[in-house]
Amino acid sequence: MSTALVVLAAGKGTRMNSDLPKVLHPIAQASMLEHALVAGRALDPERIIVVAGHGAEAVRAAVAEIDESAEVVLQTEQLGTAHAVDRARDALKDFSGDVVVLYGDTPFVSADTLERMVAARASADLVVLGFHAADPARYGRLVMQGDSLERIVEFKDASEDERAIGFCNSGLMACDASLMFDLLAKIGNENASGEYYLTDLVELARAEGRAVTAVACDESETLGVNSRLDLAVADTVFQTKARQELMELGVTLMAPETVYLAFDTVIGRDTVIEPNVVFGPGVTVESGAVIRAFSHLEGCHVSRGSKVGPYARLRPGAELAEDTHIGNFVEIKNAEIAEGAKVNHLSYIGDASIGAGSNIGAGTITCNYDGVMKHRTTIGARSFIGSNTLLVAPVTLGDETMTGSGTVVTKDVEAGALAIARPRQDTKPGYARKLMDMLRAKKARLTKGSE
Numbered sequence: 001m002s003t004a005l006v007v008l009a010a011g012k013g014t015r016m017n018s019d020l021p022k023v024l025h026p027i028a029q030a031s032m033l034e035h036a037l038v039a040g041r042a043l044d045p046e047r048i049i050v051v052a053g054h055g056a057e058a059v060r061a062a063v064a065e066i067d068e069s070a071e072v073v074l075q076t077e078q079l080g081t082a083h084a085v086d087r088a089r090d091a092l093k094d095f096s097g098d099v100v101v102l103y104g105d106t107p108f109v110s111a112d113t114l115e116r117m118v119a120a121r122a123s124a125d126l127v128v129l130g131f132h133a134a135d136p137a138r139y140g141r142l143v144m145q146g147d148s149l150e151r152i153v154e155f156k157d158a159s160e161d162e163r164a165i166g167f168c169n170s171g172l173m174a175c176d177a178s179l180m181f182d183l184l185a186k187i188g189n190e191n192a193s194g195e196y197y198l199t200d201l202v203e204l205a206r207a208e209g210r211a212v213t214a215v216a217c218d219e220s221e222t223l224g225v226n227s228r229l230d231l232a233v234a235d236t237v238f239q240t241k242a243r244q245e246l247m248e249l250g251v252t253l254m255a256p257e258t259v260y261l262a263f264d265t266v267i268g269r270d271t272v273i274e275p276n277v278v279f280g281p282g283v284t285v286e287s288g289a290v291i292r293a294f295s296h297l298e299g300c301h302v303s304r305g306s307k308v309g310p311y312a313r314l315r316p317g318a319e320l321a322e323d324t325h326i327g328n329f330v331e332i333k334n335a336e337i338a339e340g341a342k343v344n345h346l347s348y349i350g351d352a353s354i355g356a357g358s359n360i361g362a363g364t365i366t367c368n369y370d371g372v373m374k375h376r377t378t379i380g381a382r383s384f385i386g387s388n389t390l391l392v393a394p395v396t397l398g399d400e401t402m403t404g405s406g407t408v409v410t411k412d413v414e415a416g417a418l419a420i421a422r423p424r425q426d427t428k429p430g431y432a433r434k435l436m437d438m439l440r441a442k443k444a445r446l447t448k449g450s451e
Contacts, residue, residue, distance in 0.1 A: 002046040002097030003118060004177065006088045009033055009104035010053025010075040015227040021055030023104030024062055025231055028238045029262040029281045032225060033059070034066050035107030038263075040100070041067075042111030043118060047095055049088040050104070051075050080195030081171065082187045089181050100174045101198065105225045107234065109172065113217040117174045125179060125210035126201060128152070129172035131219045139168035140199060142214050149212045152199045167214070169199065170222040179210070238263070268304065277309075282316065300332070303339075321356070334374075335366075338381065350374075352391075355381035355399065363388040380415060 013022025023033040030038075033050070040048065048070035052059040060072045075087045085101055092099065098121055100114060113129065120127045128149055130142045138155040141162050152169050153162050175183075183204045187196045205212050220241075225234050242265070243256045250269030253259050258275045265279040268287030277291050280298030285291065289302050292309030299316030302308060305323040312326050317334030320326065324337045327344030335349045338356035343349055345362035351374050352366045364385050366377040377391045380399035385391075390408045397403075398415030406422045413419045 001118075001121070002095070003043045004047040004049065004088075004092055004095050004097060004099050005037075005040040005043070005045045005102055006085055006092075006099055007033070007036055007040065007048070007050045007102045007104055008081065008084045009059055010051050010056075010078065010084055011105065012054035012078070013105070013226065016231075017228070019055075021052075021059050022225070024055070024058060025225070027107055027225075027231065027235050027263070028242070030264070031062060031066075032107040032234075033062060033104040035263065036102050036104050036109070037063075037066050037070070039107075039109050039111055039114060040102055043100065043114055045100075046097065047071070047092065049073055049091050051084045051087050053078060053084075080189070080193070081198035082184055082196035082200065085198060086181070086184045086196075089184070092177055092181075095177050097177060098174055099177045099180050101172055103171055103224070106170070106172070106222060107225070108223055108237070109170075109217070109221045113215070113221055116217075117172070117215050120213055120215050121174055121176075123211065124213040125176065126205045126212045127174040128202065128212070128214045129170040129222070130167050130214040130216050131170055131222045132166050132216060133168045133219055136163070136166050136168055141165040142167045142169055144214065147213050149202060149214045150206070152202050154199075167216070170217070171198065173198065173201065175201070175205075179205075183208075274310070283314075315350075349377075351393065352377040352379070354379050355383060357381055358383040358385070360385045361387035361389060361405065365390050367392045 009023040011022050016022050016025065024031045027035060048067060050063050050070055050072045052072050053075040056074055063070050063072055071091055073087045073091050075084045098118060117127050117129055133139055141153045141158055143150045143153055143162060144167065183201050186204050187200045189196050202212055220237060223234055223237060225231050239261060242261045243253055243259060246267055247253055251267050252272045255275035259273050260278045262279045262281045264281060266284040268285060270287050271285055271289045273291045274293040276294045278296045282299040283297045285302040286304040288304045290307045295309035295312045297314045300314040300318035302320045303322040306320045308314065308326045311328045313331045315333035318332040319336045321337060321339040323340050325342040325344055326332060329346045330343050331348045333350040335352040337354045340357045341354045343360040347360055347364040348366065350366050351368040354360065358379055358381060367390055368374050375393035377393045378396040380397060380401060382399060383397055383401045386403045386405035386407060388406045389403045392408065392410045395409055395412055397413040400416050401413045402418045403409060404420035407419055408421050409419055
């Protein structure tokens with residue numbers, strides 16, 4: 001059976017107090033919308049429809065980056081959840097299969113839960129996702145009769161017995177596309193808000209004699225985000241779960257609560273992560289590496305046995321081969337560091353290739369940017385770059401080359417050669433004392449003149 005996702009992402013999110021559409025606010029370096037779409041991909045959907053409204057152009061641009069195959073339709077008037085789903089009618093007019101409705105501000109629904117919802121369609125025409133709430137509060141209640149969902153009762157309309165029910169409505173649904181759009185056409189807006197509610201599908205389906213059921217998931221999967229406080233709570237939930245999963249997979253987190261992970265961080269077992277390390281998007285760390293304290297990694301790959309930090313920064317395109325050492329206050333950007341190479345102290349290596357076994361001295365800088373274009377530096381294997389070397393790209397140094405400390409390299413250096421480019425030292429005996437005496441006298445005159 002084919003599946004289509006309809007992801008509701010039209011809300012303004014007034015309580016976020018933000019110009020950014022609510023669904024684009026990030027959790028673990030990815031928008032809530034991306035979290036929802038990643039979960040939905042587990043169903044291998046034939047079609048993905050995102051319903052946008054507030055900030056539609058920003059949402060459209062974000063969707064294009066996340067999944068080029070996804071389509072965006074507009075809900076120009078915010079007239080309720082049923083009205084939002086109905087905006088996908090034309091886009092899915094030729095689609096035959098199940099429609100699964102997701103919410104862009106409910107980012108944690110798991111792939112397993114969505115698969116169980118679709119599987120439940122084998123015996124039910126309409127499937128609703130529910131959860132057992134620790135504090136049901138003002139959630140809508142799911143009134144069950146065995147496996148059959150009899151109705152959804154909003155808190156304000158519920159009797160005392162119904163309010164005692166702990167099985168609550170998440171809002172997510174799965175239904176045959178043809179049936180869903182037939183039922184949507186029958187939903188009215190005769191209510192205090194004048195809106196069209198998706199929950200009315202249950203009553204309409206039951207009235208037609210259709211089978212309706214509910215699938216349960218953990219409450220944490222249904223966490224919705226409506227405010228900055230909710231966003232912080234959601235991020236904490238994600239981080240806690242992600243850290244636990246890493247430790248269960250054999251990763252050592254020396255101070256778990258201080259390590260910040262991105263949504264797609266991959267770390268191999270027997271890796272040690274010291275305190276206060278931040279992972280941005282797109283990081284893979286292989287087994288047996290060590291990431292020392294206060295390092296920041298983003299868009300990079302660290303191979304097994306490598307050591308990074310403390311206080312190191314790996315930017316996008318940093319590729320570290322096995323057993324490399326990147327030390328304190330070193331920044332690597334768009335550069336390949338070959339096996340066994342070391343960049344240990346106070347250096348910037350950008351748009352470069354460093355050969356196997358090479359040692360980059362303290363204070364080395366690849367001067368890669370001329371104000372308009374980026375240029376590349378290539379250093380061969382087993383080379384030794386002296387401290388405070390400036391490599392003015394584009395420049396290539398062959399295997400087993402050396403540079404003298406303080407050298408400014410502006411031309412290629414052949415294999416095995418030593419490059420030295422610095423002014424001759426001129427020593428003037430006694431001149432330091434004379435100069436300091438002159439400066440002190442000048443300062444005294446200026447101080448006296450200002451009194």
